[in-house]
Amino acid sequence: MRQIQLPEPVRTPSRFRNAIGKYVIKRNSRCISCGLCAELCPYGVHIRYDKYSKPLRPRDYKCIGFKCKENAFFCVERCPQQALTLRLNPILETMGDYRWTAEMLIGHWEMAETGDIPVADLEYSVGSSGGGFDKLRFKPPDPKDYLDIGDKYVDTSIELNKRGDGRPGKTISIPCYGAGMSFGSTALPVMLGRARAAQRLNILSCTGEGGYPEELVPYADHVITQVATGLFGVREETILRAPVVEFKYAQGAKPGLGGHLLGDKVTPEVAAIRETVVGSALFSPFPFHSVYSVEDHKKHVDWAKEVNPRALIAVKVSTPSDSDMVAVGSYYAGAHIIHFDGSYGGTGAAPDIAKKNIAMPIEYAIPKVHRFLTEEGVRDEICLMASGGIRTAMDVAKVIALGADGAIIGTSELVALECIRCGKCESGRGCARGIATTDPELGHMVVEEWAEQRVVNMYLAWRKQWCELLRQYGMRSIRELVGRTDLLVHLDYLGEDERLKFEPSSLSLAVL
Amino acid sequence: MPKKYHIATKVTLPRFHPVGKYAVVEFREDCAGSCEECVKKKCVYEIFKNDYEYLKAMEEPEYLYTCQNCFRCVQECTKGIFSRVINPEYRLLGDDYWQPDIIQQTWYQAHTGRITVSGAGYRGPFVGEGFDSMWTDMSEIVRPTRDGIHGREYINTTIELSRRPLRLEFGEDMSLVSDVPPILEVPIPVVFQRPAFGMLGQNVLLAMVKAAHKLGTLILLQPEDYIDTLTPYSDSLLPCLTRDNYQDYTDLIQRSRIVELAYEPGIESEFETLLSIKPDLFIAVGLRLNSDAASVGLRLAHTDVDTLHFYADGHGNELDTERPRFLKDMIREVHLKLVENSLRPKINLLFSGGIAMAEHMAKAIVCGADGVAIDNPLLIALECRLCPQCLEGKPCPVKLGEIDSEWGAQRIMNLMGAWRNQLLEVLGAMGIREVRRLRGEVGRSLWFEDLERECFSPIFGERKVAGIR
Numbered sequence: 001m002r003q004i005q006l007p008e009p010v011r012t013p014s015r016f017r018n019a020i021g022k023y024v025i026k027r028n029s030r031c032i033s034c035g036l037c038a039e040l041c042p043y044g045v046h047i048r049y050d051k052y053s054k055p056l057r058p059r060d061y062k063c064i065g066f067k068c069k070e071n072a073f074f075c076v077e078r079c080p081q082q083a084l085t086l087r088l089n090p091i092l093e094t095m096g097d098y099r100w101t102a103e104m105l106i107g108h109w110e111m112a113e114t115g116d117i118p119v120a121d122l123e124y125s126v127g128s129s130g131g132g133f134d135k136l137r138f139k140p141p142d143p144k145d146y147l148d149i150g151d152k153y154v155d156t157s158i159e160l161n162k163r164g165d166g167r168p169g170k171t172i173s174i175p176c177y178g179a180g181m182s183f184g185s186t187a188l189p190v191m192l193g194r195a196r197a198a199q200r201l202n203i204l205s206c207t208g209e210g211g212y213p214e215e216l217v218p219y220a221d222h223v224i225t226q227v228a229t230g231l232f233g234v235r236e237e238t239i240l241r242a243p244v245v246e247f248k249y250a251q252g253a254k255p256g257l258g259g260h261l262l263g264d265k266v267t268p269e270v271a272a273i274r275e276t277v278v279g280s281a282l283f284s285p286f287p288f289h290s291v292y293s294v295e296d297h298k299k300h301v302d303w304a305k306e307v308n309p310r311a312l313i314a315v316k317v318s319t320p321s322d323s324d325m326v327a328v329g330s331y332y333a334g335a336h337i338i339h340f341d342g343s344y345g346g347t348g349a350a351p352d353i354a355k356k357n358i359a360m361p362i363e364y365a366i367p368k369v370h371r372f373l374t375e376e377g378v379r380d381e382i383c384l385m386a387s388g389g390i391r392t393a394m395d396v397a398k399v400i401a402l403g404a405d406g407a408i409i410g411t412s413e414l415v416a417l418e419c420i421r422c423g424k425c426e427s428g429r430g431c432a433r434g435i436a437t438t439d440p441e442l443g444h445m446v447v448e449e450w451a452e453q454r455v456v457n458m459y460l461a462w463r464k465q466w467c468e469l470l471r472q473y474g475m476r477s478i479r480e481l482v483g484r485t486d487l488l489v490h491l492d493y494l495g496e497d498e499r500l501k502f503e504p505s506s507l508s509l510a511v512l
Numbered sequence: 513m514p515k516k517y518h519i520a521t522k523v524t525l526p527r528f529h530p531v532g533k534y535a536v537v538e539f540r541e542d543c544a545g546s547c548e549e550c551v552k553k554k555c556v557y558e559i560f561k562n563d564y565e566y567l568k569a570m571e572e573p574e575y576l577y578t579c580q581n582c583f584r585c586v587q588e589c590t591k592g593i594f595s596r597v598i599n600p601e602y603r604l605l606g607d608d609y610w611q612p613d614i615i616q617q618t619w620y621q622a623h624t625g626r627i628t629v630s631g632a633g634y635r636g637p638f639v640g641e642g643f644d645s646m647w648t649d650m651s652e653i654v655r656p657t658r659d660g661i662h663g664r665e666y667i668n669t670t671i672e673l674s675r676r677p678l679r680l681e682f683g684e685d686m687s688l689v690s691d692v693p694p695i696l697e698v699p700i701p702v703v704f705q706r707p708a709f710g711m712l713g714q715n716v717l718l719a720m721v722k723a724a725h726k727l728g729t730l731i732l733l734q735p736e737d738y739i740d741t742l743t744p745y746s747d748s749l750l751p752c753l754t755r756d757n758y759q760d761y762t763d764l765i766q767r768s769r770i771v772e773l774a775y776e777p778g779i780e781s782e783f784e785t786l787l788s789i790k791p792d793l794f795i796a797v798g799l800r801l802n803s804d805a806a807s808v809g810l811r812l813a814h815t816d817v818d819t820l821h822f823y824a825d826g827h828g829n830e831l832d833t834e835r836p837r838f839l840k841d842m843i844r845e846v847h848l849k850l851v852e853n854s855l856r857p858k859i860n861l862l863f864s865g866g867i868a869m870a871e872h873m874a875k876a877i878v879c880g881a882d883g884v885a886i887d888n889p890l891l892i893a894l895e896c897r898l899c900p901q902c903l904e905g906k907p908c909p910v911k912l913g914e915i916d917s918e919w920g921a922q923r924i925m926n927l928m929g930a931w932r933n934q935l936l937e938v939l940g941a942m943g944i945r946e947v948r949r950l951r952g953e954v955g956r957s958l959w960f961e962d963l964e965r966e967c968f969s970p971i972f973g974e975r976k977v978a979g980i981r
Contacts, residue, residue: 016587057592094534094581094596097635131638249653253633256650256657256941285664286657286940297653320652321958329653343647344634351627352617353934355634357871358941359650360958364967371970389633402971411633422581425631432556432582436631442556485971493972511533511598511612 006173007200009115009460012453014061015418015445021061022106022120024089025075031055031083040073043119060089061106064120093511098129099344100391100411100421108392111461112416112454125394125465130505132344132363133395135491137502138469145474154467155477158406160244160383161312161336168310170243172406173202174463175478176396178455179387179410180226180248180316182210184261184270184282185348185425186414186436187443193451194413195219200456209248209259209284211273212238224314227304229258230284232274236307244337245304246314247297249288252388253346255318255359258284260349262426267438298333305334312336318358319343319365319388324372331373331382339408340365342388347410348436349426362388362399370403370483393462397469403483416458417451516666517699519727519929521625524922526895528910530619533602533612534579537595544591551585551594560585606898609827614868615892618927622893625926627870627933639980642828642838642866643875645960651943658945660936667936669947671701671883673730673770674794675818675859696770696794696818700932701883701947702873703750704731704924705864708826710891711902711912714739719920720890724748726921727928732772732821732885735761743767752798755782762789770794772821775808780815787816794818801842801865802832806849813855821862821885822846828866839866840879847880847952856880856952870934880952893927894920 013019025045033055038048045063047056066086068074076084096102107124111117118124127134160170178194185208192215198205199222206224207216211233216223225242227234229249239245250256261270263281271278291297301313314337315330317323323340330338342362346355366386373379386399387408396407411419419435430437434445466478475481491499552560559578579596586594605612617628639645651657660667674696681689704724706712717733718741724731725748732750733742735757742749746767753761754774765771766789773779773786775797783795796819797812799805809820822842829836843863850856863876864885873884888898895910902908939947942956950956964975 014587016584017590018587018592020583020587090597091586091595093598095583098637099633099635129636129638134638250650250657254937254941256652256943257937258659258662283662286659287651289656291653292656293654317652318650321649321956322652326652344638346633347631349629349631351629351934351937353627353869353871354937354941355630356636357875358648358938360647360963361638364963367971368967414632419632420581420583421632421635422583423630423632423635424580424582426629429556431631432580432584488971490968490972492977493968493975495976511603 019061023063023065025058025060030081037075108415112458115457115460141472147471151467175406177204180206180208182208184210189446189448192448196452197455198222239307244312248316250318252341253350254354258286294329301334319360323365327369337383339385345388366402393465401484416454521926521929535599539593542593618892621930622923622927625929627930647958649956650941655943658940660940673819698729703885705885705887707887711908713913718917722921723924772796775799800831806846819860824865843879870931874938877950878957893923
């Protein structure tokens, strides 16, 4: 039986003094510092060091909330002075949005800290967008199908080269890899942390369109070189060292539009890598001006294949109405991976009108493309990857069941690094939390080792969720899940009685 | 080649601090006092520093608009004394259609002239009512995208408000025999319309008129709005008249390029009289957007009308019915009726009511409009909060009546500059270089019902939930 070797989770707490949780525990002045709560709480909410008599502020982000009432160790009940109060954290209404709810953010922070599934009652799998993934549910499995095997015997790997064209195979250990985020749009430690995590997890990360920093070279076997319309930093050596070369025709955050790096972000380091002028805003053209047909596209693919005979070729496109034709065109052009980036995703700054309105959500594109490639008889020869609004382990599983081989993850990796989705990636000095910035001060808020472990932890927690799902359906490999739409239901396609059997969509507290 | 159209935007500061979304809550009783790590000193956006400035001037601190919600003060304070709430005043902005984020985004665009940009993907509902149940298409690999924003390729946003001959006739020597009627162009697919409410003092109207003039578009006004200071801008004014009163305003008609007559049965019989007052006058007819709109529109299309202007209610809903349809469906109905009768190329269609964002303009055109008329966004650009205070006879919180008209005109131009750039984004992504080609191009759009049917019905069968969500 095949065993997957994966790294171990290591507890990696928040960078910030006050981590945010779903619940707030307050200790009032009646506390006599008896230490009972610290003795009782198995989750480490209450801290008391022996030599200190003063009580410390509770680490309430670890609190499991009101469900703890049924436990004998429920601190609020047991406190002899009734000095503790528990309530829902009111700050939640100011966090998150319809797609990434506050609970989803907190749940992913906890996964990134522990490498495990959150213990608090957090809805971290389903958002409240009211459609797409948030209306899809897996059917209840037949208990008879349950496979009683350990996680290490569940195969979550996928193969990226299905063409059998003599190029090397490339198996990644989980059905995800990291999305392209360029140097310039994210801080170097973030980029390096993600690449290091990719190496440890045996997956891939991606340069994005901003060139290939030398610091990434040690992880080159796990770094995709992206060739985008601006061709920034694209050189023979960056193509030669890549296991996968990705042609980015479009991106979900701004489908059909070119990238734009503000002049402030074009620091000397960024300019050097992109081979441009310091302080000068950088625009990527909307299209590749050398591509006006599938034949032109094939020339691109052939060029990269000629330069690097070992590389696989990925084609990143967004989700136009003719996504199916684009997919089959890319297949005939010789691509190994066709990557659809749905319209609701994206990490960096993009015009709001584009994010909301241009191109279709990924939930529609994947079944359409999967069906078309199947009917064309070429589905088994191309790796179909999905991205753009895929937030959680269950979103990944759902998109695989809809027909993808795997998913490409951007935002969730940043959330693991404590992105709070304030959306101000581009303003002023860039990300105030040190993730999407090249500001000399802010850019060093993240340490690459910390970033690496947080990303590793999140994916390990995701893997646990996939393993459990697969076991329930009696599957040993996530490859068996591809295209299994029969395992999914959509709440809007069920009668009222049937719908009640499933968890309803959560209501949003978000205020737009 | 004619001069490329460009809207000159310029940062134009608000006079009042805009209502911010977030409010910082500070439990000062728990503050450590003279903490050297005080997060207020470290704020990346320096909002607390600005706060000190307010305190120095003994004014109410105002850090609500500038807070960017990064949470660092909440998470880094040594004593954890910060929390935050949604500003209750923010929740009260607008109504369920003119939502707070629309108002805030409009303020931003009027202030900066820039389109709203944010990171971290889309954060709204999967799908919504009205225009939110459709997406615009984009080009991929073939039919390449067009780069209108960065000026590499010129994308034309001009529309016409003048009617066209349905065919051209040529003589034996191939010279043009047909009479070609004059052309009335506006360089953006937006005209302005006097808002139905608000502190519409002289300065406010003058600001709107000046903006229309500088932009080269038109503004629909009632004859009673005409004041002497508007006379230099007559070319940009579009008087809305009725069968009963138009003969009282012959001077006004003579000064105008186009007039709008309110529809009533037989209105076309007045066109001849109108043209006798000014032979090269363009004629628009204003109609209620109700269930008769398409058939009335078709009847009028046979006449010498140039443009039909349909009025929906302020939320983009059909009029005169208890179960109104939304603007997008109504536009389709009117447009398709004319298409079916081969009259669509002859005349132009404007729609108003509920056009709140640039994307509404683009989507209305996709549905079949030539252009849109906007009202409330003009007021919001001037800092209006769409509060009902003026309707209740109370003072305006932003003293709208006291604005400087030049300041107001620039704010409106900024908004239109941002709207036009957003239109260029949408057109560029589709690979379309001419907004007139977008009209009725539903093939370059994606509709919720179609996508559900095409992508999900083969998997899940019949949809059991009526409506969007």
